Amino acid sequence: EPEVTQTPSHQVTQMGQEVILRCVPISNHLYFYWYRQILGQKVEFLVSFYNNEISEKSEIFDDQFSVERPDGSNFTLKIRSTKLEDSAMYFCASSEGRRTGELFFGEGSRLTVL
């Protein structure tokens, strides 16, 4: 069964360093998302991406964040200068067509900022 894959599963970084989290969405899906979940808290929307551009972003998704679909298969989230409060689980998701339909999530990348 097709699935969304994310790498790395866990990354530890120093505050101020750049981090890139990678995702391979399901191949025929058209809409892509990043969410994050701080330990024990709710799942928060970061950004949605369609047709090679950002569709919508949250207040969390400030200038330190960027997304890219560099090669038609990968979908990346970059954090330019990490802060302690960026420590969280980051989930990539994709959906087939209608942007408001079922989302398929990856297993997540746990980011720890020291």
Place this chain on the structure above:
Amino acid sequence: SQQGEEDPQALSIQEGENATMNCSYKTSINNLQWYRQNSGRGLVHLILIRSNEREKHSGRLRVTLDTSKKSSSLLITASRAADTASYFCATVIQGAQKLVFGQGTRLTINP
């Protein structure tokens, strides 16, 4: 407060019993979805109910939607230990392009 709020925050029942979780939301929606998350894992879609639907079934799951009360419930019948997980409702607000998640209900099924 939140767009989606689940109630209760935590629920512990015996295997075989039914589990009911509730979700309330604030604004008009296109649809409401329920997801499950095992500890430390990704979210798995369970069921989607559209704003013009009142009830939907999928296996042991039954979801209701009351748009007049802006609320939904998820019923898991004949619970199993493997149903232990966190359950989240998520709403698609009209005009928005994102799914907004509630705080979740942590369900524990005791064998």
